[in-house]
Every structure is written in C-alpha cells, then in structure tokens.
Amino acid sequence: MPGGEWSEAGLSDQEKRQVAALMRVNHCGEICAQALYQGQALTSKDLAVRTALAQAAKEESEHLAWTERRLDELGGTKSLLNPLWYAGSLSIGIVAGKMGDAWSLGFLAETERQVEKHLKGHKQQLPARDRKTWAVLEQMEIDEAGHAHTAEQLGARELPGAVRLAMRVASGVMTRTAYWI
C-alpha cells in the first residue's frame, strides 16, 4: 500500500473526521469505478478492450482496498449508499458498453480524467502533514491518468460537451453525498 513508509501524523479528532470523509468519497468512487468497468467489460466485443478493462479493474480493486484500509485507520465508516452507487454505476457501464467500444472507451477516458482532477483537489484539502493519505491519493492519481491514456490509445472517442457536463453533475452528487453518508 502506498504511504507505508510514513508514520501517522498525529491528526486531531476533527482532522481525522475530515480526512476520513474524503476517503469515504474516494472509497465510494472506487466502488463506482469497479462497477463501471465490470459493466463495460460485459458488453464490449473487442478482446483488446476487454483485456484493458480487466487490467484497469484489477488496479481499481487495489485502490478500493487502499481506501478501505485508510478509512479504517482513520476510524471512518464506508458510505451507507455504496450498494446504490454500485448498482447505478453498473447500469451506466452496461449502457456505455452497448454504445460500442469507441464511445465506451471515450466514457472511460473522460471518467478517469474527471477522477484525476478530483484527486488533485482532495490532495490539496488534506492536512499537509498527513503523508500517509497523500501517498495513497498520489498513486491513485497516477493510475487513473494511466487508465485514461490506455483508453485514448485504444481509440476513445471524445464525448460531447453535454455528456461530459452530465457526468460531472452526477459525480458531484455522489461525492457530496458520500462525504456525509
């Protein structure tokens, strides 16, 4: 797990609650990522695309394990609505996959770019001395950028602006909700 070389920063209870809330959001995001990829892999027809999706899904399951462990270390709890987000994301992944590989990859690339930006924001919200959490987010950001790059190389199509906006709105609802419950 990234950050293993750092010791706990001695965060106050309030700081722990704040960082745990951020990690609850990221844990929920990783559940969504897994569901999206599973849905897309179910419906993709191309072997190279299915292989790339399976590889990305494997890394997402590592992210899921890291965020879950960090959340636990901070004394936080997982989002109660995770099953709901999972079901919704799986459906979206299936629909994206059915649109064909170029659109499906475009959706994946756009998702990962948005996640990358989101993680950059979370890194700035952390107490600066919490290197343990920072290291997890940093490695996730690198991996997500890699997923976006892979999707682009496999022929991702650029999504229309309205779709990109709708995705930002939907993920905004998820991130704001998971911060609290």
Ligand SMILES: [Fe+2]
């Ligand atoms: Fe991830």
Ligand SMILES: [Fe+2]
């Ligand atoms: Fe990813």
